[in-house]
Amino acid sequence: MFIYTVQSGDNLNLLSRRFGIPANRIAADNALRYPNNLVVGQSLVIMSNSMRYTLQEGQTLYSVAQEFGVPLETLLEANPNVNPISLQPGEVINIPMESDISRRPAIINGFAYPNITEYALNCALPFMTFLSPFSYSITTQGELIAPDADDLIYRATRSAVMPLMVVTNIYDGSFSTEVLSQILADSEARERLISSIFYELDDKGYYGLNLDMEYISPDDRETYNAFLMEISERLHEAGYILVTAVAPKYRADQQGILYESHDYRVQGEAADYVVIMTYEWGYTYSAPMSVQPIEEVRKVLTYAVSEIPSEKILMGMPNYGYDWTLPYTRGTAAQSIGFIAATDLAVKYNSEIRYDEQTQTPYFNYTENGTRHVVWFDDPRSIDAKLGLIDEFDLAGASWWTINRCYVPNWLIVQNRFEVAKL
Numbered sequence: 001m002f003i004y005t006v007q008s009g010d011n012l013n014l015l016s017r018r019f020g021i022p023a024n025r026i027a028a029d030n031a032l033r034y035p036n037n038l039v040v041g042q043s044l045v046i047m048s049n050s051m052r053y054t055l056q057e058g059q060t061l062y063s064v065a066q067e068f069g070v071p072l073e074t075l076l077e078a079n080p081n082v083n084p085i086s087l088q089p090g091e092v093i094n095i096p097m098e099s100d101i102s103r104r105p106a107i108i109n110g111f112a113y114p115n116i117t118e119y120a121l122n123c124a125l126p127f128m129t130f131l132s133p134f135s136y137s138i139t140t141q142g143e144l145i146a147p148d149a150d151d152l153i154y155r156a157t158r159s160a161v162m163p164l165m166v167v168t169n170i171y172d173g174s175f176s177t178e179v180l181s182q183i184l185a186d187s188e189a190r191e192r193l194i195s196s197i198f199y200e201l202d203d204k205g206y207y208g209l210n211l212d213m214e215y216i217s218p219d220d221r222e223t224y225n226a227f228l229m230e231i232s233e234r235l236h237e238a239g240y241i242l243v244t245a246v247a248p249k250y251r252a253d254q255q256g257i258l259y260e261s262h263d264y265r266v267q268g269e270a271a272d273y274v275v276i277m278t279y280e281w282g283y284t285y286s287a288p289m290s291v292q293p294i295e296e297v298r299k300v301l302t303y304a305v306s307e308i309p310s311e312k313i314l315m316g317m318p319n320y321g322y323d324w325t326l327p328y329t330r331g332t333a334a335q336s337i338g339f340i341a342a343t344d345l346a347v348k349y350n351s352e353i354r355y356d357e358q359t360q361t362p363y364f365n366y367t368e369n370g371t372r373h374v375v376w377f378d379d380p381r382s383i384d385a386k387l388g389l390i391d392e393f394d395l396a397g398a399s400w401w402t403i404n405r406c407y408v409p410n411w412l413i414v415q416n417r418f419e420v421a422k423l
Helices: 012-019 023-029 061-068 072-078 118-127 150-158 177-185 187-204 218-237 264-270 294-307 339-348 380-392 408-417
Strands: 002-005 043-046 050-054 092-096 104-112 130-133 162-168 208-212 241-246 273-276 313-318 321-326 335-337 354-356 361-368 371-376 397-401 418-420
Touching: 002 380, 012 023, 012 043, 012 050, 023 043, 023 408, 043 380, 043 408, 061 072, 061 092, 072 092, 104 118, 104 273, 104 408, 118 150, 118 408, 130 150, 150 162, 162 187, 177 187, 177 218, 187 208, 187 218, 208 218, 218 241, 218 264, 241 264, 264 273, 264 294, 273 294, 294 313, 294 380, 313 380, 321 339, 335 339, 339 361, 339 371, 361 380, 380 397, 380 408, 408 418
Parallel strands: 104 130, 104 397, 104 418, 130 162, 162 208, 208 241, 241 273, 273 313, 313 397
Antiparallel strands: 002 043, 050 092, 321 335, 321 371, 354 361, 361 371
16 A cells, blocks of 8 residues: 555546556545546555556666665566666556555554444444443533443444443533532542443443543642542453543643643553543634644654553544634634545645645645635545654554544555554
8 A cells, every 4th residue: 555646637547557456446445526536636545556657758767766765676576577778768667666664553442423324433443443432421429421322332342343431521511620520529429420430331341441531620630640540440450441531741740721630640550541632733713724733743742651651552633624714813713624525625626735744734725705715634644644653652553533434545544554453
């Protein structure tokens, strides 16, 4: 497999001949809804290990080997019937596109809302270790309100995927600092919460607990740490695992309600895996930018591995981008958009997709009814680049928010890079 960037004049039939695979296979592998229309800058997953190349005036096998980064010996072996001394312009040669990526074991988690379509679920399950249905919410008394996730648990288990029970401090539709604080301060409510968790783990057949507590009061930092250590010990004694989710931090003393009570060192001690939510730099009310700038993620991971064993870290991966109206006005909302829908928009308006090297993220502009827009999203290039951080930092794997949209290239890249751990 390799990733190809569409050039001016490209079409699927041309790419089919060049790479020796059917045009409809390229279309299917890239979820192309308009296969007859490609746009410049669009990136495609090519499930082939070679390409056919037409020699230009003055080219030699050596110059081609240099241009494509292929050893000359490999190029000669791939073209045994070509005389390297008497090459002619227009002659077609075979260029092997060998990947230098060796597949390594990885843990893959995906959060899913219960309303996920069967198509999207089937799209992701073969490439996952854990499925985390979102989510149990809480009451002021430490009781749980369950999601309608029985079918997800059943489907996951049938696919050798381990279902995790996701518990959040969502109350009345949003994360509640106050309700969690109240439970942590009340020993009876805290014990009621833990007992409710264990009942659901056993009753539903979950493999473990995925604890996603957000907007924790800074005053509750130590109390929450003690809660984590207690529930970790009890889970492990009962044969369950603990996964936690934390905000992306650059340093231990980072200020803000999202960060202060997420103690990376304690989370790393208590949990079997820690999901670091490395996304939302670009968000609904931000100025237009990448949702997941690679250098910012790298900074977070540099700090994270100093506090949490790298083999416990799951790097967060977003499955969405945003469409901003221009000129941007502070306080206006961008619209969330899936990667397929983003590419469709670029095709609809024949917008060239550009690639920001600093953030390793594609974007494009378009105008609709006189209003200008910019879309930042992800494509095979950016997904592959960011998954490369798993190798760079020797992480356990990755976690997707969410898998409710199926994006086939994402899972082909996962398959190419990793041997996904299964039950």
